[in-house]
Amino acid sequence: MTHTSIENNIAKLRLRLRQSVEKYDRQESDILLMAVSKTRPAADIREAYACGLDQFGESYLQEASKKIEELADLPLTWHFIGPLQSNKTRPIAEQFQWVHSVAREKVARRLDEQRPAGKPPLQVCLQVNISGEQSKSGVSLAGLPALAEFVESLPRLRLRGLMAIPAATDRETDQRAQFARLREAFSALQSQHPDMDTLSMGMSADMEAAIAEGSNLLRIGTAIFGPRRG
Template identity: 45%
Template structure:
């Protein structure tokens, strides 16, 4: 068993333990491997270890990996900040986009997603604890955005994504409360099933609060090499 397989097994065990402590089904939490700055060869090894969902932050780097690994059945997630001039590539190449925080971004993704493709899964990024350095819409804006975005064609609005400040477990509970409260605004409430929160250092707290998808990089791949950023 190689190091990546061992790392993935340890993370899955941590997810399982957190679910048990929260009295949740371990299959109710998905593992998204945050693979930014790691080369395609490393992703291929992690794929061989059983991982299928990969999250990327930098568009050009991600597009290069998507091309290099096109023979693999990978579910690609974009988890970086979404800029207006990059929506076309996101709409064409990804299965999920987590960083939507404005109606105009959702409208562009909807219009640029081919009708022949499966609907693009999206999450609203919410600045849940009012950090000056974080992107995301304000909690008070979420209900209206859900109402409008859930009606757009070629998109499937799945839920919320949050990145609280370190050591702020209370923000996870706030995110879960908001997630539950705005479901009634969704045109297709059966699609509202994803609360993307929790990373390597705080995934257990996020799962206890109700996370359904944890975004894990360091615990899977080790420290990142930022010199490799595209």
């Protein structure tokens, strides 16, 4: 994708963001934009960085590792947002600053054990299956308090908040209802975990609904880089 296309897309995205925060009485400065850069070449990430973005989300470890190495000259923050397999936790613990897809104690324990001692704690969001879909990974709402308690006890992890990928729907009322469930779960957990501060929800197609329901971290791919490859 050309520099002009990415630049134009980011300008349009920022306009959408401004319009949404005004509509829902939010502050633009309170919402972090993460560019979902999986399947995108390092050159596209450089262009997005030149347009002011410095948070990038990856789902495929092998591909991400190459890009992290290639872009080591830039001050980027890397978020792992894909499914977590127990046998691939070590490079994730070593290379990323954030992980959004922790849903099991076993994976959390491995990330904690494998996080290098010289690095700050790994920032963690727990992935919640708010729509109850069999095909979706994530901890159930019922299992969430115990998992949060466990992650909070691990010294090399820092519990930051919750993430969800709700069932796809074009109806904003349905989108908002799903995001509201995550927000309510987040609020309930904050009484026990007051340092939690991150609601990672909302993508290109449903970011307005997510902003309306309190998201403060948007995971945006298509609206920045165009339709996905692969």
